[in-house]
Amino acid sequence: MLSLPAAGLVSSNCSLDGGFVPCPSNVFSEHEEGVIHVLVTGGAGYIGSHAALRLLKESYRVTIVDNLSRGNMGAVKVLQKLFPEPGQLQFVYADLGDLKAVNKIFSENAFDAVMHFAAVAYVGESTVDPLKYYHNITSNTLVILESMAAHDVRTLIYSSTCATYGEPEKMPITEETPQVPINPYGKAKKMAEDIILDYSKNSDMAVMILRYFNVIGSDPEGRLGEAPRPELREHGRISGACFDAARGVIPGLKVKGTDYKTHDGTCIRDYIDVTDLVDAHVKALKKAKPGEVGIYNVGTGRGRSVKEFVEACKKATGVEIKVDYLARRPGDYAEVFSDPTKIRHELNWTAQFTDLQESLQIAWRWQKAHRDGYAAAS
Template sequence: MSNCILVVGGAGYIGSHMAKMLVQSGYDVLVLDNLSTGFRDAVRYGRLIDGDLADRSLLDKMFAENGIDAVLHFAALSQVGESVQKPALYYRNNVANTLNLLDAMLAHGVQRFIFSSTAAIFGEPETARIAETHPQRPINPYGRSKRMVENILKDYDQAYGLRYVSLRYFNAAGADPEGELGERHDPESHLIPLVLQAASGRRAQIAVYGNDYPTPDGTCIRDYIHVWDLCSAHLLALEHLMTDGHSDVFNLGNGAGFSVQQVIDTARRVTGKDIPSVVQGRRAGDPAVLVADSARAREELGWEPRFEDLGIIVEHAWEWEDIYIKTSYQ
């Protein structure tokens, strides 16, 4: 095998970090991205193909011309609020385009697939920690689109022998520990970079969407996982499939929930800045608590997260914010 790995969505936040880790691990990396939400200059590792998953002719050409051994998928739209407002966009991109990719893979004999899934497939949690066996009752189109793809993968495995690992993670956060890559979205929607933009002066304040949830301080609780730890789990999943491992699903998180207010307080401590915040109404489709039980990933994949402390996650993100400001606003 050529050890050529296709990273779909590799110009985005997690995908760009994944491409770096793969290259550093000795893989030949091909990145496919339509640059609708990603950035061309984020593809510092691997070869970029500017294209869309909806373009079947492009997919066929790409698979025919490259000895691709496995595909890692990071190309989904992922904003909960937007999915409620524009469900057609999410089903078309997250489901139909993924189906197009899977069919192209099978047509060219590529049968290893790692899927970037989400805790949103579970909906409102019924237990303190969410294991893989937790009931799946997604409460927004984003979560439903991811669950649909997981169901498709099960059927494709049984019918066509497509082997996959679905990694359901919670809130990706932080930045490349070496400071080379970081989190960029336009517009930004994730809490930690929004808080740090308020700290750096790029944003006047941080909005807190609801302080009346059934949590200790009234704000939503989420399980924040460092992007580099996420990538290490994907690498282990890839190695599992490359050695003829069976299809599986794993939840990824650090198992410790932090509230929105705790994130803001941690950012104030790390940055030494006063970060103004303002409480607004709840967002549609936001559950109160999402915390992962990642025991299976640790036991079966041998996954060992390095950056579980919220302070370290925020520190790495703050270092990237500083780099971004210096390079973008000189």
């Protein structure tokens, strides 16, 4: 059974045995010249943990806040082992819906910036339980903003999604494409964006909003990966379902929707490797300027169909995965891919890991080595 600290209690990397022992001198509570202290919400999750790893490698000071409802303490422990020196990394177990706890975290730490990843993020689940999504995404973002304002933290990198665009009439999607989300996940994210933008108009906050496309892959060195809760598999990413089918965890892969107006009838998506995605976050953090807002699509600029994805997954795993074709999933859209011109010009960012099969092979290696996810590390 996983042992957790009380909400709001800091678990630092000062402990020699990996336990929850605070640093004797809390350097996290003071600003230090030449050191940028980043609060990473949802840093125990798939994308957030990869972002924390990249920040730590670049000598940022990192505080992870996560309630572990979707994240994994095992990912945090991996990071703690990689970066054991005092003052590099700390973990706080807390729920962002708890305003009192969040304010306490801000009052006890000297943050320079916030990377806000924490969010439930499954389109299908959002159509079944929309209130969870409005609370978890929209309300919690408001709590973060209020705490940032109260404690004079002026840089926000916000994790958003292409789901805010809905199903545009024209492809590819640019940052000027109208936002008309068609599911609660996209709607909740757009509401959060609107709150951030409204607040930023009368403040000197530096804001970067990154709208992701479909995230795949894992750390090329095999330290981190994607380990969703078993009960959420039916709502999860297609890559996770492919790997589960390849490992025999599930009898086969279910492809939902074969009658879309695409070249092979299945949905078309823009698959972005998580390593490229976190690179975009670091570049956004470095370019963020007080009083300015940057909004960027983070994708490859190329769409791939679900059938193409499945074939790539078969080759990456070496398994002839059984595929069942079913009716459409509620809230899905036919075709979505990005125009990454703006982020290339303004942040000097371009996707580097664009070989779909290679990204899946890297992720598959982690999956095979962690058949129970982070269970062994937890």
